[in-house]
Amino acid sequence: MMDVNSETHNTETQKPNTAVSDSWPANDNQRKPLSFGRSVFPEGAVARIFKPSRSVMTSGTPRTKGWQLVFERRSAPFIEPLMGYTGCTDTLPQVELEFPTLESAIRYAERQGLTYTLQRRMSKAAAAKQRTHRRTYRSPHAFSDSTLRRLGLAARQESYGQALDAGLQTHVYDPATWPSPADVVCYRTLTLQAKRTILMNWAWTEYLSDRAINEGMPENGRPSRLHEVEQALLDLERDLERRDLQPTINRDAA
Numbered sequence: 001m002m003d004v005n006s007e008t009h010n011t012e013t014q015k016p017n018t019a020v021s022d023s024w025p026a027n028d029n030q031r032k033p034l035s036f037g038r039s040v041f042p043e044g045a046v047a048r049i050f051k052p053s054r055s056v057m058t059s060g061t062p063r064t065k066g067w068q069l070v071f072e073r074r075s076a077p078f079i080e081p082l083m084g085y086t087g088c089t090d091t092l093p094q095v096e097l098e099f100p101t102l103e104s105a106i107r108y109a110e111r112q113g114l115t116y117t118l119q120r121r122m123s124k125a126a127a128a129k130q131r132t133h134r135r136t137y138r139s140p141h142a143f144s145d146s147t148l149r150r151l152g153l154a155a156r157q158e159s160y161g162q163a164l165d166a167g168l169q170t171h172v173y174d175p176a177t178w179p180s181p182a183d184v185v186c187y188r189t190l191t192l193q194a195k196r197t198i199l200m201n202w203a204w205t206e207y208l209s210d211r212a213i214n215e216g217m218p219e220n221g222r223p224s225r226l227h228e229v230e231q232a233l234l235d236l237e238r239d240l241e242r243r244d245l246q247p248t249i250n251r252d253a254a
Contacts, residue, residue: 007118009109039112045092046072047116049105067105069097069116140164140204147203151230153237160200163193167201175202181225181232185239195236203229 039045049069071092080087099105102118109116144164148154175198178184184198206226213224 007120008115009118010115039114041071041112041114042092044074045114046074047109047114048072048119049102049109049116050119051102051121067099067102069099069105069109071095072117143204143207144200147200147230147233151234153233156196156237159193160196163196164200164204166193167197167204175199175205178202181229182235185232185236192236192240199229199233199236203233 047069048071049067051067073088073090073093075088075090077086077088079085097105097108099108106116106118141161141164144160145154145157148157148160153160178198181199181202184190184195184202187195190198203226206224206229210224210226
């Protein structure tokens with residue numbers, strides 16, 4: 001699979017130079033702009049400019065030194081009911097144009113007023129770095145925020161963000177010292193913020209372990225406890241809500 005960087009350009013948003021000189025250089029290989037700015041391609045056509053890769057079926061390199069301009073489909077293919085052939089009302093994808101350089105392909109697309117996507121090959125080092133970054137990077141705060149939203153605790157994001165920072169900066173709140181997440185919730189001498197710190201740090205640790213297992217690390221008989229930690233987070237916040245409502249209930253009863 002080719003690793004590429006894609007850039008989309010809409011020439012309609014650019015300010016064209018409408019003044020066309022009558023004295024066009026005879027040795028200039030650029031075509032004169034079309035009269036009245038009309039394109040030979042239908043409105044809404046989107047082109048894709050790329051450098052062809054070598055076929056995996058051969059070691060040859062023909063047609064890989066230049067650049068190609070092809071068109072994206074504007075309508076979905078369909079199955080022809082009589083013979084079962086795959087058909088399409090859009091014939092534009094059959095058009096394939098070849099150019100010796102990237103600059104000549106871009107000039108052609110801009111002269112035709114085409115919206116085009118430019119795909120550049122990435123170096124092997126850049127492609128490997130991007131794949132590693134995309135596969136492994138997720139910040140603790142992004143994990144914390146998405147977990148709280150999923151559990152319906154989005155209003156607590158600021159408090160849990162502070163708690164997570166505290167857990168990452170010190171080992172005082174190490175989850176490994178606790179038998180279970182439920183014990184953290186029930187422990188009376190811990191402050192609310194300390195409980196949040198332990199549980200969110202525990203959830204982050206479980207998430208990293210689960211992801212490593214999914215990427216091929218041996219499980220070693222270790223069961224995931226992420227669901228258990230999430231349930232403890234819910235229990236902690238529900239208990240806090242009940243305690244906040246209790247004075248109001250007692251006052252109304254009196």
